[in-house]
Amino acid sequence: MAKYIAKRILLALATLFVIVFVLFVLIRIMPGNPFNVERMTAEMIALKRAELGLDKPILEQFVNYLSMLMQGSFGNGTSLYNGAPIKPILFSCMENSFKIGGLSILIGTVVGLLIGITAALHRGKFLDGFCTVTSILGVCVPSYVFMIFLQYFFSYKIPFFPYFFDSSNFVFSSIMPALSLSLFTIATVSRFTRNEMVEVMNSDYVKLAESKGLYGFELLRKHVLRNALIPVVTVIAPLVVDLMTGAMVIEKIYGINGMGKLMVDAIAGDGVDYNYVLALGILFSAMYIFVMLVLDILYGILDPRIRIDKNSGA
DSSP, rough: OOOHHHHHHHHHHHHHHHHHHHHHHHHHHOOOOOOOOSSSOOHHHHHHHHHHTTTSSSHHHHHHHHHHHHHTTBOOSSSSGGGGGGHHHHHHHHHHHHHHHHHHHHHHHHHHHHHHHHHHHHHTTTHHHHHHHHHHHHHSSSSSHHHHHHHIIIIITTTTOSOOOOOOGHHHHHHHHHHHHHHHHHHHHHHHHHHHHHHTTTTTHHHHHHHHHHOOOHIIIIIIIIHHHEEEEEEEEOOOOHHHHHOOHHHHTTTOSHHHHHHHHHHHHHSSSSHHHHHHHHHHHHHHHHOOOHHHHHHHHHOOOHHHHHHOOO
């Protein structure tokens, strides 16, 4: 088991290194300028590039940036926040995104499981059709459209929730954006839960359990849910990263100072702040790799067959 985990960790680190290198090179060769060229002369831009080390060969820049990352720093911005250090600003935005993302994950997973289980237990009936249509709408309707709908009715028509995010009342003003972000999670989790449960309920071992007199909640708990929810976890894992990193449009509309809004500001500002774009890209990739690594290790622990197959194929 230790050998299996070590291989997974080494593979994750190698993947992250390749991603960092590719992101760094792509951002460095992109057209455009990280400075506000309308307010700066050519001499000022040249001095600024020399100050930030942008005039050096790209491989030397990468080595310097990698050394800085190893020390736990993302450097300074170029146009956002007057060139202040990126790390404290990034971590502050992470906190907001994580809290709202965590709330949306909780809502989406619980509601999605309830809808999926209800649809599976009433397959072929009205409730099954209603839950299926609901899940389809959740996939098709963008989160920001649902967000605008909630703002119109519950902030404008019925002024119950604040129209924009208020950090002084974090919990209350997080409800609407969390509900908007959870829509896709609800639809995805409910659809997969319903399909997996129907497949398990039609399996031979469940029919055997029924023939032995096991019915109702005990059958559902011991045989159906335990086997049906394992594949659902695979679907939830990538959604966790998407929601924790924040939705760009949702955070921009609602005025949440999160990672999604920070990415939009870095791209759409007076000058594209490539350092923030690079830092956010690395952070998003690292979070995704970490979640999938944990999922991979958990699968290896829960099902030894997966560990054996991957070791034999390595």
